[in-house]
Amino acid sequence: MTTLIQNGRIVTAADEYTADVLIDGETIKTIGHKLPTAGVDKVIDASGQLVIPGAIDPHVHMELPFGGTVSSDDFFHGTRAAAVGGTTSIIDFAIQYKGKTFKETLDDWHRRADPNCAIDYGFHLGVTEYEPRHTAEFAEVVAHGVPTFKLFLAYPGVFMVDDRTMFRVMQSAGKAGGLTLIHAENGVVIQEMIENLVAAGKLEPKYHAQSRPPVTEVDGAARAIRVAELAGAPVFIVHVSTAGAAEEIKRARERGLPAFGETCTQYLFFDDSKYDQPNFEGAKYVFTPPLRPKENIEPLWEALRLGYLQEVSTDHCPFHFKGQKELGRESFTKIPNGGPGVEDRLAVVYQGAVVEHGFSLSQWVNLTSTASAKMFGMFPKKGTIAVGSDADIVLFDPKKSQVRSAKTHTSK
């Protein structure tokens, strides 16, 4: 089957021009002026539209078991929500249970995802333990298309790894040509602070943020960067929420180190005043890292503008208010950590970056698609509109205004 998209304004990470795009099957075959329509199965008029590479959200958690419940978007609904919002690829996290091999871990998560996904998807491999038997598996999983390994420096006793495991994984991942992703916090000190808050009877949602101050993230990021330097391997800090952690990545890059990072939509638009809302409303914003003091927001935009942070993801991991967030009515420690984002990301980053911060359309495409494709091994199949690339194409109307809400969301 062939499809012709006519007269759209094509925007890639470098270019912006008007042309027609001819798709053959799932691949872009030809780009040109006034391409012939004869014999084409389907013709779409994209006049006035931006024709952009499908967005890639490299940080989502569909149906993630967490805190005794499961994140509310399963692969079926979550990927449909993504598609509605212009995201044509996601990368989720297959997290190793203790005792499992990497392969068993990936098989387990593929079992849930494979029959249900509406869009392309992949996994980062969340590593929680490193035994000799895992050494060989690094090269294997990279060869099978999973070049990215995720470590948690938070959640002691659950996902957290110590510096020795971090060093080993970085070294092995680096040797295999892979990249280590870090959830950067000082989980040990946070645990102590949580216990102190609980002991003091400070249990409302806002204490979630107080138990993990900005410095805990800066510490995790800086430590991960230095352990990566010792391991001679690249490192990528996920969901950067503080000016301080962005600054650590900047310093590392200025020293020539392969350090990278992302921020998420929530940290670019909201600040920690949300936790002051009454009636347990703050629980809606209980995710990790938490929202930060307002002065962190502009430096994050600045880090995107100057290229210290490479992309914007969502850490999509929603929980229903009723029945899920409410598990933490008695104590913030029981509120499932997470919030939504995958459905709205492309549009809100357009609003924030292009409309409010003067980013170019190419920068927007880069932040939402191209950079992730390049960083996580999908380029040039994904992340651009070029001959030979996958026909993951979004028509985006920049003049259209929308109100989005729980009612209109495809996401559960």
Added chain:
Amino acid sequence: MTTLIQNGRIVTAADEYTADVLIDGETIKTIGHKLPTAGVDKVIDASGQLVIPGAIDPHVHMELPFGGTVSSDDFFHGTRAAAVGGTTSIIDFAIQYKGKTFKETLDDWHRRADPNCAIDYGFHLGVTEYEPRHTAEFAEVVAHGVPTFKLFLAYPGVFMVDDRTMFRVMQSAGKAGGLTLIHAENGVVIQEMIENLVAAGKLEPKYHAQSRPPVTEVDGAARAIRVAELAGAPVFIVHVSTAGAAEEIKRARERGLPAFGETCTQYLFFDDSKYDQPNFEGAKYVFTPPLRPKENIEPLWEALRLGYLQEVSTDHCPFHFKGQKELGRESFTKIPNGGPGVEDRLAVVYQGAVVEHGFSLSQWVNLTSTASAKMFGMFPKKGTIAVGSDADIVLFDPKKSQVRSAKTHTSK
């Protein structure tokens, strides 16, 4: 006439893929897989070649009157040398003589260039005085396609402007949507240092470098950036040769200011040990700014890598050794300032950036073409390979090794 370039590896500032390019007249019409050859006038097989946007050298001086002589490449030979080296557009400088309007200045330079150029070309307008009558001309020349104004903070009594003129030009250029380019040095202190050296009988070529230490450039760059901040206008520092000046641009950008800059090939490959050569050989490297101590080189590459400097030009302004450079046998102050570069730039930046510093092919294309096209108002006609763009296309064979020398040069 139509031309088809088949099977090349297309590289743009964002993309890299294999496809055919169909050119109709002077414009890229279609990009696709296995485009039909029927009816095409000319078919070129580009297998194994990189198909890249024609290089743009935004800083050249053809037949420039300087120091009682004229730079040795006229528009005829200089543009042919450029073409041989893969450069399909240049921007030269039309420099205002005192008393002249902007229009008269541009007319004057066009008269010399128009009949002789082998490639596309444009002018930056070098402003040396600012009277009330010039105010209106800024909008005019921008409207006529010259959006860039060049000021010299060096050469007192010849081209140098004071801070007041700089402030006025920046303000007027900024209002007109233009950009001010700065030759950044502290010309006043340099003049004093020159006089002191001459008085001390220090006349060999190496004293050219000693008369303009790195700090003089840092000072000019920092001052220009701050006057631009006061004027509320963007600024672009030309031929950055020192780590310090690059650092000033970096600091400005981190503060959110629209500050930009370039370096030139000579500063990326040579250091000031060249001036130690005997027999007046050092005169070949007498250009301004001079070559710098070695420790400046890697920071300049780093600035390109991190994006503080946007492109690499040449400041092409050659003089023959015999008859021209020799004018300064008695004193370095009489050596015509300048050196060649336009013919070799694309290849040497490939060598330095891609081969030696691990830049991607896309970064190389950006540094030599795309960034200049965007910075100086030629994008997307120039600077990319996209449907609708000018068919300024270079086939570059990355496996080919060449020895270049005065004998093989097209440049005079």
Added chain:
Amino acid sequence: MTTLIQNGRIVTAADEYTADVLIDGETIKTIGHKLPTAGVDKVIDASGQLVIPGAIDPHVHMELPFGGTVSSDDFFHGTRAAAVGGTTSIIDFAIQYKGKTFKETLDDWHRRADPNCAIDYGFHLGVTEYEPRHTAEFAEVVAHGVPTFKLFLAYPGVFMVDDRTMFRVMQSAGKAGGLTLIHAENGVVIQEMIENLVAAGKLEPKYHAQSRPPVTEVDGAARAIRVAELAGAPVFIVHVSTAGAAEEIKRARERGLPAFGETCTQYLFFDDSKYDQPNFEGAKYVFTPPLRPKENIEPLWEALRLGYLQEVSTDHCPFHFKGQKELGRESFTKIPNGGPGVEDRLAVVYQGAVVEHGFSLSQWVNLTSTASAKMFGMFPKKGTIAVGSDADIVLFDPKKSQVRSAKTHTSK
């Protein structure tokens, strides 16, 4: 004559202890526990008092001709006001009129000061032109006890020097073992901004501040530091009022350069909201540099705490509201620039540094006395309480609270 100060708490830049101080004539003779009172002419009980070295204000302008009038404190009243406030030494500025030698300049100012001063005093030499005949004078005036030369980068046509003169003075002063003090602004751009404001009918006092934005000071400071680097000489930036200029000094010091600076009391306590007052009240705060946006204040304290700025002076140069400040009713350009400070400085720095910012008593003594003594060649005669030092001693009661006002001031 001998005087014994008993039981005071002696504070120097390093020490803090309780002891008696015996003064013989004008010199400290002995410090000890329970020194004998027999034969002592005068015994002072300093129990509960801080016994500190007399404050030194290294930046005052008594009876300075400026803008067609003369600063309202002459040497007689000004030095008595200083003494009342605990300041036992001042350094004023003898400013060269064009055509005068350094010696003539100093003689001229001594004529006015010598018969009138109640305390010790000295002069910085304000240089406004540099002709060959001045070269020899540098060593002479240093030998005669004036090691400090002041240059203005502001007030074009009056005091301003260009970069060449600055370079020459720094070089000559440096060779003579002297220090160059810089009034750091970009006077040329300021002149243009003043003219633009006047042309636009913006004439109220607040436009004084708008005509010299913070960046103009940063520019002057950075330029002076770099010209000093080229001249191989030390440099001292006077009346630093912006975080940016303090930062430039910091950067220079981190590079190992002998760069120094001071701030003044007014910049540590007031911000530019003062100019918003109605009824020409803002004129009271018209001095140069002007008051700055609030965010500059804490960084100035920080610079003092970390030692980037070495001392706090006043730039004491008062003008009466009636008859003097009022000269500028029609235009801010006619308001005499200056304000008072010498009488209150020691106490207000105590309040700001010790009480509000947690500085130690030793730091306070250093900022108000010792650092200036060391910087400007008066140590250890001045600036400490040590055997052999001048008996310039202040008893300061830290528990006493005072209201000071125009009514109580000794200053005119």
Added chain:
Amino acid sequence: MTTLIQNGRIVTAADEYTADVLIDGETIKTIGHKLPTAGVDKVIDASGQLVIPGAIDPHVHMELPFGGTVSSDDFFHGTRAAAVGGTTSIIDFAIQYKGKTFKETLDDWHRRADPNCAIDYGFHLGVTEYEPRHTAEFAEVVAHGVPTFKLFLAYPGVFMVDDRTMFRVMQSAGKAGGLTLIHAENGVVIQEMIENLVAAGKLEPKYHAQSRPPVTEVDGAARAIRVAELAGAPVFIVHVSTAGAAEEIKRARERGLPAFGETCTQYLFFDDSKYDQPNFEGAKYVFTPPLRPKENIEPLWEALRLGYLQEVSTDHCPFHFKGQKELGRESFTKIPNGGPGVEDRLAVVYQGAVVEHGFSLSQWVNLTSTASAKMFGMFPKKGTIAVGSDADIVLFDPKKSQVRSAKTHTSK
């Protein structure tokens, strides 16, 4: 008994002047010009000598059990060696064995020191575990004159504490008005690197340095500073050996945090080329942190000059080559870690700081005495020459040249 030191040049952290010092018993009673000799028990002529406060070495380990042996200087010999070198006070470390209270720990170490010391001494309390029973002890030991607590982030399984213990100790020490000292390394990654080196048969002394690269120290320092920030407490990094760790302290101080640090003599004079010596000679330089690449040395001097590091100690902890260092012939992991220093420190810091780096005499006195007295709670009894201070006085002849060697050392 009374002693009179005549005509010496008294140098303190702020002052420099010539006077006589009268000592009564162990206390300075009077400082003055030409003090009477009548009735004085002992008169010392200090003409031509610097009269300085006795040096304080705040970081020594006498008879420390380590690696199956004991550091070779016991309190008897070590303190005599100190005295010979002009050091009149030391602070050693009483290190808690698991299961012991703070009081038991201090009693244990006092038992060994009390009968043997030739000079004044004190202890930092090395904390290795934190149980509820320790909480109350913090205030107690501070009240009893031990305000400083030391933690190791190295030596896992022996002294190392985790971030939770570090957080708790800092918080408790801070509340008690105490200060936490940190041995800053990433002990966990180092352990892994050691095991990898051993597994690879890399056993010579030089691998000691390779097993703990500079970044491991930077990481420890940065982490400690951030945990201290979270705990709201001051922190002091001991034996800083890298430019990177000094930079972390600088950054913290610029953010207004109470972060401090010292370096040691060995890191100011030697670099890691010492490990290249043949015949197990490198073992003499096996201490922790190890010697560093040469480019770290000047930044450490710079940090002392700018005040980011406050003092220079020795970490004196010598082991005999025969019988002790030789324990590690088979593997660097068995070499007892440590080297000497207490006897030579005052003189070598004079050489390095005053002679080679142009520090003032006052800065030298501050680095070797005053700063430690202030930092560790001994000022003004120690650290200055002032009335009422302990008569810990050193006569230092700046013109004398000495060759020191194993033969001349008092140290064992």
